[in-house]
Amino acid sequence: MEIFTAFMMSIGGLFIADNQEFFKTVDEQIQQGAEWHYVGKSPLDPDALSISARKCVTANVTSRTSCGS
Numbered sequence: 001m002e003i004f005t006a007f008m009m010s011i012g013g014l015f016i017a018d019n020q021e022f023f024k025t026v027d028e029q030i031q032q033g034a035e036w037h038y039v040g041k042s043p044l045d046p047d048a049l050s051i052s053a054r055k056c057v058t059a060n061v062t063s064r065t066s067c068g069s
Contacts, residue, residue, distance in 0.1 A: 025049070 016023070044050065 022049075
């Protein structure tokens with residue numbers, strides 16, 4: 001059980017360390033009065049910092065190419 005706890009704490013620590021810039025930006029924006037509301041699907045803003053997700057469907061499941069290539 002101690003190994004599992006240590007593992008989960010490590011994962012949490014890596015998540016926070018990897019996303020530190022995001023959390024800092026969110027905190028600054030909240031202090032400036034920013035609010036977020038769900039507006040449904042919308043086109044991606046190429047100038048906005050975001051983590052976009054896209055689903056790739058290929059006929060060849062063994063292909064190791066990335067989306068769009």
